[in-house]
Amino acid sequence: MDTTPLTPGHFLIGRPLMSVPSAPAQNCKTNRYKALEQLRQAFWERWRMEYMAELQNRAKWRKGTSTIDVGDLVILKEDNLMPLHWRMGRVTKLYPGGDGISRVADIYTSTGTIKRAINKLCPLPVHQG
Template sequence: MCLRRFVSRRGKPYEIYSDNGKTFVGANNELGRVLKSSREAVTEYGSTEGIRFKFSPAYSPHFGGIWEAGVKSSKHHLKRIAGNAALTFEELATLFTQIEAILNSRPLSPLSSDPTDLLPLTPGHFLIGRPLKSVPSLLIEKSRANRYDRIEQLRQQFWERWRREYLAELQQRTKWRRPDRELKVGDLVILKEDNLPPLCWRLGRITKLYQGPDGVSRVADVLTSRGTVKRAVHKFCIIPGDDIDPNSTA
């Protein structure tokens, strides 16, 4: 049923990469049983419309790479905000769908090399062709009896926790075994600001760098949709682009 819901929403995938969960293995076996039917029409249909399952080795979640890391991060925060919440199926489905939108709104890389273009490439572009947005809502700081407000409060709590972790991943500081990538004018960055609503990323382009006596830039002017602001380097994160060295630690 999960596979049917996915195909109905997103369309039929050509390949599905997954672990060895019983539901995935069972779906693969069921599809294989149908496609091996003696009916020629079904066989011809399956050769063009079939789904190829690619399973990672058993007990090897690290083969999942980036998607397993995303699932782990989501579960970590979800258990802490809604682990003891008594939610109905509709409320839980609403919360999961909104968390899905939060994860698919994260900036991946600059959308273009235009220095005035502040839009990043996000997973939402691959799904609907444009960034994902959310319905505006007020900041809810205290628990309320209203069930609708409770779901919104859980979403906002997840957003704050997950957003901080994602920005920290973009701004990792490791050993100085390799030279870090230097900032450049035109780099697309995410500004680290508090109390932003869910799915709202404040983005900007570096327009000017201020170097210290040692030649290291620690302050920059950033062009945003609200004008140019001056920020310290540790107050924004660089969005990876095509010009970044894959061996760099930046």
């Protein structure tokens, strides 16, 4: 077996990052492959539910009531996509409500600027050295 092209992506999703997404594990024919697919899909679902929620919580603790600021780099959570396909973007504008708390933001992404609810954004941690 040729192991020279292995990357972290091979271990995270079980194949090259640019490969076609696999079918749901229920549609798999062999037990071994089905078990591997179920494990991989469970990993991504757990990562989406736990790690991304943790990023949001940490930002709330760190910044008080304002979790997102203009210029922050964020991941856009999208329920209908696998986490590997979630877009990244930068906050360009905040829309504060009557109480002064922003709940909507403009996000600049590779496909243009979109408006998104702040609870669907996960600020990425920035290392300040």
